[in-house]
Amino acid sequence: MNVSIEKKIAAGFSVAVFVLLFVAGATAWNARRFDDTFRRVDHTHEVLTLLEQTLIGILSMQTSTQGYVLTGNETMLAPYNGGIKIVADSLQRMRGLTEDNARQHNRLERLDPLVARAAEIMQDRITARRERGLESVNEAETFIAGQEVVEQIRALILDMEHDERKLLDERVASTRSAARATFEATAFGGFCALTFIIGSGLLVHRDFRQRLRAEELLRKSQRMFERLFDNAPDAILQVNRAGHIVRANKQAEDLFRWSSSELNSEKIERVLPQRLYSPDGGHLSAYFAEPRTRVMGAGSELCGRRKDGSEFPVDIILSPLETDEGVQALAVIRDISSRRTNEEKIRSLNMDLQLQNARLEIANKELESFSYSVSHDLRAPLRHIDGFAGLLTKHADAVLDEKSRRFITVISTSAKRMGQLVDDLLTFSRMGRAQMQLGEVDHAQLVTSVVRDGGYDRSALIKWHINPLPRVTGDPAMLRQVWFNLIDNAVKYSSHSPAPEIEIGSRVDAADTNEQIFFIRDNGVGFDMKYAAKLFGVFQRLHSESEFEGTGIGLANVRRIITRHGGRTWAESAVGAGSTFYFSLPLHNAVSPSY
């Protein structure tokens, strides 16, 4: 249940007030009852006293009468006269007091005639003594009659007394209970009221502390906002619905070169020119129609205006801000001049790059046309040299001596060799320029087909060890060229061995699992490792043409192709101990562009 602290406190106090009212009511009621009972007790006491007086009055009348009868002394009658007065007075008063008590009242009604009778008898005796003297003393019947009446009175009064005492007891008990009830009600009420007041007090205390905490948090949050506002790297303007600047931070002052006091209550258009907004008040009122954080003027160029009227490009982010004056907007403004400048720089760099690219492309075109002319124009004269040397041999064979024939052979051989060099150079150039056609290359199949197609397996002498080879992404035609060159080399350079052995295999280096390494090992002539660096260069040869024929382009081709695949090439060897050639291919293929 989620009841607000205010409601809890109000409820607590209401209950306390209610209980207190109830207690007050109960106490008042009890007090009244108490007072009433008390009066009744008084009343009873009075009745008892009056009964006593009546009885005493009667008895003193009887005694007085008796005394007079015996002595004839008139002074003896003084108590008698007083008694009459007392009894009459007492009876009179009792009548008033017992009006509400029918029983006593009835008894009183019966008492009256008895008292009258007793008084009559006594008066008769007094009269008789006065008239007849001492002889009346012996008139026993009147005396006895008088005695009887007095006895009846006494009995009646005693009865009445008894009743009154009983009444008194009851009333005293009732008074006590009323007093107790009053005390209990007061105590209970007091306790309840105290409890509720303490409870409410605790709640109020707690609420108060929470309020203090909340206020502290609010103050902190306020301070944080202030700090953020003041120390933000960007200029911030707080703008009300009417478009007036309510507040500006230091950065805004610096950015627009206005002082904060100047900015305050200025229209926002002074610093963010009117044309930002459409003619009808535009963006800003539209913004307040649906205030949420948004980047203004997306796609358009926004401008800020300094005090001196100069303008600069800005980015603006508007966010709604709840204030006492309703929703306002926080405009975060960033000077993007430097970004623009950077963009300009990037654009210009890009232009340069494009220009350079174009130049490279031109260079590439030139290279291509050079290759083309090498291919076409350089080969023609070579063909003619060899062709006409051939024609000369045919034509003048009969007149040529041995020496001349050898000269012609040298001419012919040299032309052919140069033709081969030109062809190799063209192939090498093509390998660098040709578009790569990437696919999954089955190296096992590639090696097998190169060995078979090259007729290398027909040499019974060579012992082949071809280990299982993986599939790796690459250009199948180019990689075929790689394997051809490596296998051809291995066969060539082990051809002088008595028992040539060639092993082909692959592995993944534990240090770099991103590349697949292939190798081909022969037990041929090998080479001195100090020339290893020259090995993959164009037309670099470590053996003479007479030892092993070749133009020295094969390994250069291998390196160029593998490099284009993003791989590496290297070799290990020792003179006379065979060589191992390695190349690697990246497993997560990143193929370099053509060059």
Add this chain to the structure above:
Amino acid sequence: MSSSTIFRPILLAEDNGNDIELILAAFAEAKLANEIVVAQHGEAALDFLYRRGAHAGRRSAQPALVLLDLKMPRVDGREVLRQMRQDPNLQTIPVVILTSSKEESDLMQTYELGANAYVVKPVAFDEFINSVSKIGTFWALLNELPTTTIGELEPSPDEP
């Protein structure tokens, strides 16, 4: 031996005199009976084919084979090939490109234009003689052509 092609000329479009001499030597070696007509540039080749200019009023049959060099002055081999393949009267005449260029782009382009074969002139003399004589023997002697290709305007008087 095909009677339809044996007496047709072979048109050699080649600007280089040395190459012409070597090719002619090769044909001589092959002992081909066909007349060899040499055009030293593309325009001369087209003149021959269209019987205009120097060849206006030519009465001989259309060639059994055109041996076309790619790089020639004025009109190059590609243009000659393109025009031939666009002309219904010339499009079935076999064209063999005989060139120094090994460029893949040249190969692609000429095959796309409709060349029948592409032969790179070998540098080595023996190979050269061998290649050219084989081309002549195959296209001039073995290859059959539809009669429309022959395109005789008027039969040659010395033809049987």
